[in-house]
Amino acid sequence: MVVTQAQAGNVGSPFIESLAGKVDVAFDITGLNMWYGSLHALGDVTVQLPAHQVTALIGPSGCGKTSLIRCLNRMNDLVLNARVTGEVLFHGENILSPEVDAALVRRRIGMVFQKPNPFPKSIHENVAFGARVNGYRGEMDELVEKSLRQAALWDEVKDKLKQSGLALSGGQQQRLCIARALAVNPEALLMDEPCSALDPIATYKIEELLAELKQRYTIVIVTHNMQQASRVSDYTGFLLADESRTGRLIEFSPTAQLFTNPQDRRTEDYITGRFG
Amino acid sequence: MEGQLFGGAGQVQARRRFNVIFAGVCLLATVFGILFLLVLLREVLAEGAGWLSLDFLTRFPSRFPAQAGIKSALFGTLWVIGLTALMAFPVGVGAAIFLEEYAPRHWITDLIQANISNLAGVPSIVYGLLGLALFVRTFGLGRSVIAGALTMALLILPIIIIASQEALRAVPTSIREAAYAVGASRWQVIGEHVLPYAMPGILTGAILAVSRAMGEASPMITIGALTFIAYTPQGPLDGFTVLPIQIFNWASRPQPAFQNLAAAGIIVLLVVLLAMNTAAILLRAYYRGKVKW
Numbered sequence: 001m002v003v004t005q006a007q008a009g010n011v012g013s014p015f016i017e018s019l020a021g022k023v024d025v026a027f028d029i030t031g032l033n034m035w036y037g038s039l040h041a042l043g044d045v046t047v048q049l050p051a052h053q054v055t056a057l058i059g060p061s062g063c064g065k066t067s068l069i070r071c072l073n074r075m076n077d078l079v080l081n082a083r084v085t086g087e088v089l090f091h092g093e094n095i096l097s098p099e100v101d102a103a104l105v106r107r108r109i110g111m112v113f114q115k116p117n118p119f120p121k122s123i124h125e126n127v128a129f130g131a132r133v134n135g136y137r138g139e140m141d142e143l144v145e146k147s148l149r150q151a152a153l154w155d156e157v158k159d160k161l162k163q164s165g166l167a168l169s170g171g172q173q174q175r176l177c178i179a180r181a182l183a184v185n186p187e188a189l190l191m192d193e194p195c196s197a198l199d200p201i202a203t204y205k206i207e208e209l210l211a212e213l214k215q216r217y218t219i220v221i222v223t224h225n226m227q228q229a230s231r232v233s234d235y236t237g238f239l240l241a242d243e244s245r246t247g248r249l250i251e252f253s254p255t256a257q258l259f260t261n262p263q264d265r266r267t268e269d270y271i272t273g274r275f276g
Numbered sequence: 277m278e279g280q281l282f283g284g285a286g287q288v289q290a291r292r293r294f295n296v297i298f299a300g301v302c303l304l305a306t307v308f309g310i311l312f313l314l315v316l317l318r319e320v321l322a323e324g325a326g327w328l329s330l331d332f333l334t335r336f337p338s339r340f341p342a343q344a345g346i347k348s349a350l351f352g353t354l355w356v357i358g359l360t361a362l363m364a365f366p367v368g369v370g371a372a373i374f375l376e377e378y379a380p381r382h383w384i385t386d387l388i389q390a391n392i393s394n395l396a397g398v399p400s401i402v403y404g405l406l407g408l409a410l411f412v413r414t415f416g417l418g419r420s421v422i423a424g425a426l427t428m429a430l431l432i433l434p435i436i437i438i439a440s441q442e443a444l445r446a447v448p449t450s451i452r453e454a455a456y457a458v459g460a461s462r463w464q465v466i467g468e469h470v471l472p473y474a475m476p477g478i479l480t481g482a483i484l485a486v487s488r489a490m491g492e493a494s495p496m497i498t499i500g501a502l503t504f505i506a507y508t509p510q511g512p513l514d515g516f517t518v519l520p521i522q523i524f525n526w527a528s529r530p531q532p533a534f535q536n537l538a539a540a541g542i543i544v545l546l547v548v549l550l551a552m553n554t555a556a557i558l559l560r561a562y563y564r565g566k567v568k569w
Contacts, residue, residue: 133459
């Protein structure tokens with residue numbers, strides 16, 4: 001911890017060297033703190049997340065990885081007693097600023113949740129809803145088809161677009177949720193343990209999908225599955241809660257480096273299975 | 277030895293026996309309720325069915341049982357309950373939406389919440405006194421349909437608010453988050469998702485509340501609903517009587533024929549209640565059908 005903080009004091013970001021000059025930055029996070037009531041859930045996170053790459057956030061339960069990802073699209077605004085301080089620049093704009101419309105932030109930065117949560121409406125309406133409420137004026141059927149194709153679901157549902165989204169299997173539901181997120185043409189996609197409720201085959205399909213989606217979208221994925229992080233991501237952040245249950249970012253590196261040559265003792269302990 | 281740590285065949289038998297006993301007790305409780313309802317219905321039908329006729333529905337009350345009808349009370353009830361539902365439903369659902377979806381959580385909203393819960397338990401006669409003082413006297417509405425409907429609306433408002441809040445709360449957070457996550461505004465989330473999913477539950481609460489209002493006699497007596505009128509209300513400012521008052525009035529007379537009239541009145545009240553509940557259940561089924569759970 002001492003090392004990290006010392007670095008933070010010197011260069012502003014402890015992990016800035018790893019990104020500077022190499023890739024575009026999507027999220028530039030500085031001094032991000034978050035509280036749930038009196039619980040300091042996220043402590044002083046400063047990191048840059050690359051654009052058009054997959055960033056994985058790993059760590060044991062309660063380490064703050066979900067709290068962190070929910071700061072990136074103002075989802076924590078909806079949580080009672082949640083408080084966020086610090087700065088999150090998304091392509092240069094501070095999305096935490098109260099002047100920025102949270103709904104607009106969420107349209108630009110989509111989210112896929114841990115448990116598939118389609119609306120109890122038709123598959124078509126599930127995808128069309130976001131576009132409609134954001135004033136989409138194009139051809140809706142085309143958009144629905146395009147989004148479902150992007151989510152690799154079109155062939156499975158094209159004949160039953162009027163059926164309930166909840167009639168699909170778990171894996172299909174999650175891909176429907178991805179299609180729903182893509183339909184509003186976001187720039188980034190936040191995924192909060194998107195495969196934790198899915199079987200291995202459904203998980204494999206989503207992971208395959210990620211590789212394609214990162215061509216167009218910046219992807220941040222929270223996962224408790226280290227194999228998944230190493231399979232799908234280009235960069236990985238490791239979070240860990242300290243003694244007062246405050247989640248802190250311990251290490252952020254290119255995925256290959258984090259898993260083969262971790263710089264922090266705690267990262268090494270975690271990825272070798274010594275705790276968590 | 278694991279065989280000794282856990283109960284053997286005897287323990288399984290004992291558990292089974294308890295299951296059977298418990299199911300039996302629950303069955304008894306159900307039968308008890310239904311049995312008494314049937315006895316009541318049988319009594320009422322035996323006494324009143326013979327007196328039911330089109331004339332009974334289209335005549336005004338009379339001193340002579342053979343000529344008495346229930347028209348004024350039936351129309352009075354439809355007027356009062358119709359206006360009550362019209363006022364209480366939007367206000368109640370609106371208050372519930374505000375408290376659940378918009379209001380910040382602090383001591384003021386906690387206080388409001390506690391008061392609403394308390395109000396749901398206040399005896400109806402108290403609402404009658406409030407209606408008398410406020411609507412009849414202060415607002416000068418007199419003993420009118422509108423004064424009665426306002427009083428009834430106040431009476432059932434807390435019930436509608438609480439039931440609607442429960443229904444709104446039952447909409448999963450995951451659905452709200454899903455809608456917010458694609459950039460929907462608060463109203464879009466409420467109007468397109470939360471309300472439609474909560475509507476069946478809200479309607480169930482509203483049905484129960486309105487049904488309760490229809491059977492209430494005491495607040496109507498307190499605000500001075502007339503017991504003997506030979507006209508139907510033509511507008512909200514006219515005098516009125518309602519079915520429970522007419523029934524009470526007949527039941528308290530000494531002549532046995534009026535007891536039959538009271539029973540016939542009860543049958544009419546039950547039919548109106550049933551018709552309203554059926555309508556509400558159909559409405560509920562319609563909203564359920566729109567949601568593809």
